[in-house]
Structures are given as structure tokens and as C-alpha cells.
Amino acid sequence: MNYTLHQLQIFLKIAQNQSITKASEELHLTQPAVSIQLKNFQDQFAIPLTEVVGRKLFITEFGKEIARAAEKILNEVHAINYKTLSYEGQLAGRLKISVVSTGKYVMPYFITDYIGKHKGLDLVMDVTNKTKVVESLGNNEVDFALVSVLPERLKIDRVELMENKLFLVGNARPLKAENLSKKRLFEELPLIYREPGSATRNAMESFITRNRLPVRKKIELTSNEAVKQAVIAGIGYSIMPLIGIKNELLNGDLRIIPVKGLPISTTWNIIWLRAKKLSPAAKAFLDYLDSEKEHIIRDRFGWVSAY
Structure with a gap:
């Protein structure tokens, strides 16, 4: 076995999307480049990782096992990088936020400067509908969620952003x-x-x-x-x-x-599970919102008051 971290990353994206096209878009690579890396990765296993049925790509059961292992390996690699940056005195980690689809017009303005100030931070922002946002929060898959309607069945804390x-x-x-x-x-x-x-x-x-x-x-x-x-x-x-x-x-x-x-x-709200132990990156983000929220609303969304 001589697979690379790059191959693990590519195969994980393919498995998550069940599509070479979508994986290439998310990774900002060409489809041929992704296909070549998938073939090189597959060549190291005697058991198929994928199969094509009716022109649609499917991940085999063995492929799903490999994808889960790849995710664990990549998470450990990220953890090593974050720990290194932390020892160097930088705020480091991964911030995961789930955003309702209309929230994509809001959330970037409240996160851009924060991420820009801390080069050791990675942002994962999933944009989907309210049902899936609440589900990912309830499953503790994300640090925060952006919603305009508060979920009734979850015990949460929140920061109000704007109307x-x-x-x-x-x-x-x-x-x-x-x-x-x-x-x-x-x-x-x-x-x-x-x-x-x-x-x-x-x-x-x-x-x-x-x-x-x-x-x-x-x-x-x-x-x-x-x-x-x-x-x-x-x-x-x-x-x-x-x-x-x-x-x-x-x-x-x-x-x-x-x-x-x-x-x-x-009202747009940033919410999180009340029982969640927030990471240093997540706590720092809440501090950032506390100090910068009004400034961002005034500068970026002042036009809303005209309607």
C-alpha cells in the first residue's frame, strides 16, 4: 500500500457525493485529475471501491469502509496541524456551521473577518434547508447553526444577529x-x-x-x-x-x-447546543460576534432599513 493523503481526500469526497463531477467541483480539480487519482487509489486494492450502474456511480460496501477510515485519518492529520499551530501561539481548529439556504446571504459577512484574522482556522459551512440544519445540530455534527426559526425540541443557546x-x-x-x-x-x-x-x-x-x-x-x-x-x-x-x-x-x-x-x-439567530463543550475556536467566534455584530450590521446591512 502506497496511497497518499491527497488520494484519501479525493476518494472521501467521491464517496460523500457519489459523483466524480461534484467531488472535482468541491476540490477545485478537473474531472480527469480526480478520475486518475481514483484509478491510482483503486489499483492498490483487490476489491472494488466503486461500481457504475446505469451510468451512476455507487460506492461498494468495501468502499464505504475505506471512506470511513479515510475520514478518520484525515481528521487526525487536521488535528496534528491544529496542535502545531496552537503550540506556535495561533488560534487553530475547524469551525463547522450549518446554514439555512437563505442564510448564505447573511453568514459570510459575520465570519469573513474572523477567519481572515486567524490563519490557523478552517471553516466548513453547509448550506441546506431548515430541517437538515436542525438535524445536523441535534446530531452534534456542527458547532453552530444559523436559523430564522428556533427549533422547539433542542436545548440551545443563541445570539441574535439581525431582523x-x-x-x-x-x-x-x-x-x-x-x-x-x-x-x-x-x-x-x-x-x-x-x-x-x-x-x-x-x-x-x-x-x-x-x-x-x-x-x-x-x-x-x-x-x-x-x-x-x-x-x-x-x-x-x-x-x-x-x-x-x-x-x-x-x-x-x-x-x-x-x-x-x-x-x-x-430574526436570524446563531444557535448551538447548550450542553456542547465549545472549542477555543468556537468560543473565540462568539466573542468576535459580541464585539463586532453591530458594526457588521450597520456597514453591511444598513440598506435593509429602507424597506
Whole structure:
């Protein structure tokens, strides 16, 4: 056996994504380079690590065992690097954060300078829907989560970041039904929904249910970006977080439709398990938020107050 750490890293990514294409994207390598490293790694084992069925790549049971071993080895390597940096007096470690999909417009601004100040820190940020975010937090797979709706079944601590406003939005074309009552307006508009498990969808459905509004559901999409593009294209309308449509509002691609009872207002929160023993990197991040939060909100999100 003469495999390298690089090969272990590549195979682990392939196993996690079950795709050479996705692994190459995450590793910022070409597909041929990843395929060559996979072949070189496979050549060192008599038992297949992968198999292709119907043009789809699958990881064999043996391959899954090797992937688990590779993850343990790579984690130990990271630990050695972090310990070395710590002995040199640097803050070091890995910070894992799970972020609801709309939170990708928020979280980078609260983490960039912190990571930049500490070269020994690695950031792993997973962007997904609320259900998976809460699941990863509950399974203690991450240090922090960014949510706009607090989970009910977990004992957590939190830091409030900023307000999250959701408006009814449409594309640039004039809306003939705009002067109708709220009930008639929602009867007329084809609505675009996020997927089940999304906090944005939950907020939208709660507003509709609370106001007993009849709706004409048009389509369901699995990301905020997909909803945004569908609204711009004129497929329908949606209730969307303001934070994700700044440029489109400024460019005139989208516009806010005034509706009594909107915007819906929630709060972005950084949360963590109350019983979790936070790493030095995680504790330092909370200290950073305490001292810099208001400055970041004023400089980066001051525009929100205009809506």
C-alpha cells in the first residue's frame, strides 16, 4: 500500500457525493485529475471501491469502509496541524456551521473577518434547508447553526444577529390585480413555493393559513435562487426574504407588492447546543460576534432599513 493523503481526500469526497463531477467541483480539480487519482487509489486494492450502474456511480460496501477510515485519518492529520499551530501561539481548529439556504446571504459577512484574522482556522459551512440544519445540530455534527426559526425540541443557546423580513414579490411587469383585496389578490396570483422543510416556506404557509387566504399554487422549487429566477421570468409570485433580493430590487428585475400584514418579520439567530463543550475556536467566534455584530450590521446591512 502506497496511497497518499491527497488520494484519501479525493476518494472521501467521491464517496460523500457519489459523483466524480461534484467531488472535482468541491476540490477545485478537473474531472480527469480526480478520475486518475481514483484509478491510482483503486489499483492498490483487490476489491472494488466503486461500481457504475446505469451510468451512476455507487460506492461498494468495501468502499464505504475505506471512506470511513479515510475520514478518520484525515481528521487526525487536521488535528496534528491544529496542535502545531496552537503550540506556535495561533488560534487553530475547524469551525463547522450549518446554514439555512437563505442564510448564505447573511453568514459570510459575520465570519469573513474572523477567519481572515486567524490563519490557523478552517471553516466548513453547509448550506441546506431548515430541517437538515436542525438535524445536523441535534446530531452534534456542527458547532453552530444559523436559523430564522428556533427549533422547539433542542436545548440551545443563541445570539441574535439581525431582523429577517419577507415580502411578496413579483417581476417588473405591472400587476393588474394590485388594487384588489388581499383575499382576491392571493386568489389571482400564481404562487411559487420553496420545498417542504424550508423556513421560508413555513413562514409563507403560516401567513396564508393565519389570514385564511385562498391560493393558486403554481410551482415548488428547492432553492431561494431558483424561486428568484422563476419570479423574474414571470412564472409566478412568491413571499421571499428581503436579504436575498437586494440587487434584483435595485436593478428593477423584482419589485415588492404591498400587502397588509407583510412583511413577515423574524430574526436570524446563531444557535448551538447548550450542553456542547465549545472549542477555543468556537468560543473565540462568539466573542468576535459580541464585539463586532453591530458594526457588521450597520456597514453591511444598513440598506435593509429602507424597506
